[in-house]
Amino acid sequence: MAWICLIIAGFAEVGGVLSMKLSEGFKKLIPSLSCIVFGAISFYLLSLSVKTLPVGTAYAIWTGIGSAGSVLVGMLFFNESKDRIRILLISGIIISIAGLKLVS
Template identity: 45%
Template structure:
């Protein structure tokens, strides 16, 4: 169950990272509120997950989910550049996440 909680925490990290773009420097109320809720919930769930998961593994997986998801969201939502090197780098992060999960 803690792996599912960690996955949800990682997805919420994507939510707050992408949400930062919509807050316009925290000058827009509702996007700011949603971003802060995602941030706090993501941290709380990460804290819950590390009660029984190794902290280094859980944190690295949480960051990896957030990094890959945010990069993909940036490509789709904000027309950020895409290249083979970027895709290969994101793939490497995914392989790292899988390796950490299998090693735990």
């Protein structure tokens, strides 16, 4: 169950970052509120997962999902660079996340 909470927390982190982008500096109400809600969900689920999982592993996976997911969302929806080196480096983060899961 801790792993499920952690993965959902990572995706909620991506939702928070996406909402932050859409809020235009917290000038738009709905995306601003959405950012706060996603952030709260993300932190809450992370706190549940660290009850069972090692804090370093959980934090690394949470930030990895958030980082990789945010870059992928930027590439897909905000026309950010899809340079091969960026994709290679993001793949490294994803591979590292999977590796941490395997050794934990």
